[in-house]
Amino acid sequence: MHTLSALLVLAEGQKGFCFIRENIDGTLYSTGYGRPTGFAIDPIEKKPLFHFYPNTEILSFGTAGCNLGCKFCQNWTMSKSKLDEINSVTASPEDVIKLAQKHNVKSIAYTYNDPTIIGEYVIDVSKPARELGIKSVMVTAGYIDKEARKDVYKYIDAANIDLKAFTEDFYHNLTSSKLAPVLDTIKWLKNETDIWIELTTLIIPNKNDSDDEIKLMSDWILENIGDEVPHHFTAFHPTFKMNNHQRTPSATLDRVRNIAMNAGLKYVYVGNVHNPEAETTYCPKCKSPLIERDWHSVNSNKIINGSCFKCKSKIAGIYNT
Secondary structure, three states: OEEEOOOOOOOOOOEOOOOOEEEEOOEEEEOOOOOOOOEEEEEHHHOOOOOEOOOOEEEEEOOOOOOOOOOOOOOHHHHOOOHHHOOOOOOOHHHHHHHHHHOOOOEEEEOOOOHHHHHHHHHHHHHHHHHOOOEEEEEEOOOOOHHHHHHHOOOOOEEEEEOOOOOHHHHHHHHOOOHHHHHHHHHHHHHHOOOEEEEEEEEOOOOOOOHHHHHHHHHHHHHHHOOOOOEEEEEOOOOHHHOOOOOOOHHHHHHHHHHHHHHOOOOEEEEOOOOHHHHOEEOOOOOOEEEEEEOOEEEEEOEEOOEEOOOOOEOOOEOOO
16 A cells, blocks of 8 residues: 545545545545556557557556446446455555566556556656666546646646537436546646647547537647647447447448548547548658558558658658667
8 A cells, every 4th residue: 555645534444436536534535546457468459559659569557446436347348346346466666667678668557447546556657667678658637636637647748638529418317527637638738748648538428428418629729739649539339328329320320420521630530430531640741641450460660760751741740760
């Protein structure tokens, strides 16, 4: 366990909403520290990150618990579990680093549940990882206190932020959180840090897929963080508390992608469906296909020194030299 100084109202022995912050003898402990639910070696495209060291491998892990209550959670068996309800392993920050070195991965991803709740663990892994040249990636909803994020993201190199919708009603009713702090985190990451960011929106039919909402979201992105932040629209499949809800049709993803592109976003993708055309990175200027993908596999990469091989236009992202 790892101690944490904080002010909150929890009775003795009571856990917070996240399940892994507990009042033990008057001290708040992060009981998820060093307790991953397991590890996986993934292509970085699976996070999804398309413009951050494409076609490299990343060590992924998460813990039990979460600071949101999404009724549509795609990883609910982990995020809505307590440590005593799910298999977990013991792994110190040093153990995580050694595992990354053993598998010779480019990056480490804090993912599956929201790594915000294991901020101390993230810091203690990402700091020595940076010293060894290993990158760190947050896959998160971006719902974090303004002061805490300065520490948690200090050694982070990239983040995929889950922009779940663009209405407070959606966030309140379906996630037990708020939209405004997420938007603030996105602006802070893009405008006040050097962290590479991409956005993901899980499209749920009749919940966050209207033309008006997608247009408003796209306009906000353009105005606040620019036209070069990649945006991934991914398909919902029925699960958890929305097990009887409609699956997202491929045509819906095509529609919302077109709205975002017509609004002016340069890099818009779809996920959780097979659509190689909509997974490909195109040069915004000459329209040449640059990185061709099929699911999470990269079939070709024609970006040279961060630029289009054909017209030499700069392509937003961080690439292997």
